[in-house]
Amino acid sequence: MVEKIQSGQGMEAGTQHGVNQVEPECRGARASDFPALQRMLELYQHDISDLYDQDLDERGEYGYDLTRHVDAVDSFAHVALVDGHYAGFALVGPAFVTQTDGWWMEQFFVLRKYRRGQVGAALARHVFQSHPGAWEVGQMPGNLPAQAFWRKVIGRISEGRYTESRLTEGRWKGVVQRFRFDPTN
Numbered sequence: 567m568v569e570k571i572q573s574g575q576g577m578e579a580g581t582q583h584g585v586n587q588v589e590p591e592c593r594g595a596r597a598s599d600f601p602a603l604q605r606m607l608e609l610y611q612h613d614i615s616d617l618y619d620q621d622l623d624e625r626g627e628y629g630y631d632l633t634r635h636v637d638a639v640d641s642f643a644h645v646a647l648v649d650g651h652y653a654g655f656a657l658v659g660p661a662f663v664t665q666t667d668g669w670w671m672e673q674f675f676v677l678r679k680y681r682r683g684q685v686g687a688a689l690a691r692h693v694f695q696s697h698p699g700a701w702e703v704g705q706m707p708g709n710l711p712a713q714a715f716w717r718k719v720i721g722r723i724s725e726g727r728y729t730e731s732r733l734t735e736g737r738w739k740g741v742v743q744r745f746r747f748d749p750t751n
């Protein structure tokens with residue numbers, strides 16, 4: 567069941583906001599980035615383990631499978647670096663939650679040290695520019711900080727032209743924003 571709870575029209579559109587403390591380098595992941603990506607995924611999964619129930623395997627790892635992102639056929643990885651240090655990452659896959667056209671923000675993470683400095687916003691813009699077209703971005707129901715972050719970022723990038731739904735049934739449950747990214751934005 568999809569319950570549409572609001573449209574983003576007119577919210578935070580085109581406003582000017584804080585300048586990056588340090589401009590991050592955002593780019594598609596290279597083969598040499600995948601060991602660090604695998605480790606950052608461990609940090610991410612632990613960070614959200616109070617919201618998303620998971621257990622460590624016998625090696626003490628969550629063990630996210632990055633094979634699809636290494637293959638880079640329909641799923642992709644991106645990294646953000648600050649002063650040459652890894653600061654976050656994004657994983658992108660094909661849309662599947664509310665539509666099959668376009669892209670799904672599969673995972674998205676900024677290391678704690680770099681939060682609230684516009685690293686996430688810069689990484690999100692880089693990812694949308696790398697994969698123009700239809701987008702769906704979801705947050706778990708209890709992840710209120712992520713919901714606030716994505717409403718701000720998507721509101722600006724789409725100039726308020728996004729819709730938001732709360733999914734209570736199906737393969738994925740939570741809050742989902744949908745919009746089209748036009749690379750000329």
Ligand SMILES: CC(C)(COP(=O)(O)OP(=O)(O)OC[C@H]1O[C@@H](n2cnc3c(N)ncnc32)[C@H](O)[C@@H]1OP(=O)(O)O)[C@@H](O)C(=O)NCCC(=O)NCCS
Nearest residue numbers: 583674675676681682683684685686687711712714715718
């Ligand atoms: C959510 C997350 C990616 C935000 O990254 P970030 O680099 O701190 O975000 P930014 O500094 O670029 O923030 C962009 C905007 O979102 C807002 N925002 C960011 N974190 C927020 C929070 N915790 N609460 C409310 N608003 C927030 C900022 O205030 C900022 O708005 P402003 O430009 O008007 O100041 C980061 O906190 C994170 O990795 N969290 C853990 C993993 C997670 O939940 N990932 C998302 C899964 S859907």
